[in-house]
Amino acid sequence: MAVILTHAMDFDDILAKCGNSHRYQYLLLGLYSLLMFITSMHYFSQNVISFVPDHWCYHEQLENRSFEQVAAIYNQFERPSCTRLESIDSEGLNATVSEERCDRWIYNYDFGFRSMNTDLDWVCDAAYKPRVGQSFFFVGSLFGTLIFGLLGDKIGRIKALILANWCGFLGDFTTIFAGSLTTFSITRFVSGLAVDTNTYLMYILVLEYTTPAIRNWGLSVSMGVFYCLGMICSSGLAILVGSWRLFLMCSSLSLLLVTLFYFLTQESAQWLVTRNDIDGAVLRLQRVAKVNRRHLNDEDINAFRSYCQINCHNKAQQGNDNQDKLMDMFKTPHLRKVLIQMLIVFTIVCICFNTMARSVEGLGISPLIMFALTALTLFPSGLLQADLQKRIGRKGSAVLSMLLTGVLTAASGIALSLWQQPGVVLLVCLTMASRLGMSVCLGSTLLFSTELVPTCVRSRGLAVAHMAGAAASLLTPYIQHVGIYYKALPSIIMCLLFFICAYISLRLPETGNRKLPITLAEGELFGRGERMFDFIRNRTRPQTTADVDDKLEAETEQKFIS
16 A cells, blocks of 8 residues: 655755755854864863973083073084083083983973973973874873763764763873872863764764855865964964973863853754654754754655655664664765775874874974964865865865875975975974865865765764874874885885875765765765766766765655655
């Protein structure tokens, strides 16, 4: 017996009725911008508290000498920072080395900022301690990414985001009282639980309530501008307070502001649909419509309910009444291939980003200044990314940025290896140019990857991607280490990795201006049959009603009727 099918309205259509580019969407972008500012300070606090200024072993005969004179005396020795002197003549020309280890140092503080390494004297033979402790930050990010990713699809995006930031606050605040390697490692592990969760959970929430145009410009520019401001303010705050403990206290308190998001934002209606909570989804959409000064009539709500009931009926027919699980992503051939390729691309980009992002020392300039200068590349990178995505789509911008960044990175490494003593200006310019390309590449990959994962498993899928990227980033010290054999080798390796990413990205479907998959069934059909360079031929044609979407809707309705 056939069922009479009423008109069904999908999520994108009803969101358009509520307003998909109005006040509520701008509120989300504002909160996302604030979160990017807070996240930037939280993530790069790792760098700021561990900066090591120029330092030399203390000797009472050096007390009345300038830093230039002290440096000139110690430069006569192979390890000027860790060599202890027995005696020094009045002119400083002759000095004898002591056989005892150095236990006190003279520090030439950058702008008076006392870092953790200098306060605890974790330098020379104890230099391994901050590295070990900081590594637990990334171990924490592995666990936090998976745990809060699972929670994001279990209890909701907002609750998981708030819990993650409470962990970040607890970890940063308790680090202030750390005095040993054990306590420092534990507190950094807790702090690391929030690091990647901050980036993608709010990103997902904004993506699920906005149009492709806002995703393009809003997310790209917000991330570029406010991540940049967060990095610059981190340097400014460190100089202002002058102590790593006061710096962590101020930056950790900002993480508590995320608790206000619970009262200012609505839980993802798309996610609630995947949990079969249709009433909850309708309630959130009505609140969004109220903020946007729109009105949802009963006919629109009933049409949306019909669409949700069709999907629920199809899942029941397929024996899939339970909620989608993480491994369900890999049970269908096309979606499995897409997600595996996405994971490879995301992982490689994370490796390259972490290899490049933390090298702010050894360039002949204060690390605090270099840190702020590299942050300045984020603002133009956000604008460039948004413009590229508008002109050539998600896939095109990702591929182009990967190719150009690869070439630029290799060229920079080769130039520095051929030039024996490059100037400070050249080093800074090459570093900033590479960071600009890397920022565009990372932003493009993040948006492209997020849109490829179906809504029902988006939080968990992105959690797996970030976890894989964080785990693979443990290879970055080894990539940097091969530079002792040939200075340009790390850059050449990263260039090859970028080219591999570009090729794999060409094999992924375009996501720009298309209805994104909500269910696993939609994810299986999304981009099926699309060839590598179809995005070039089709970029001038609007794809908001793509053929695969029509095909999916027709198949869904036919199954329900029969």
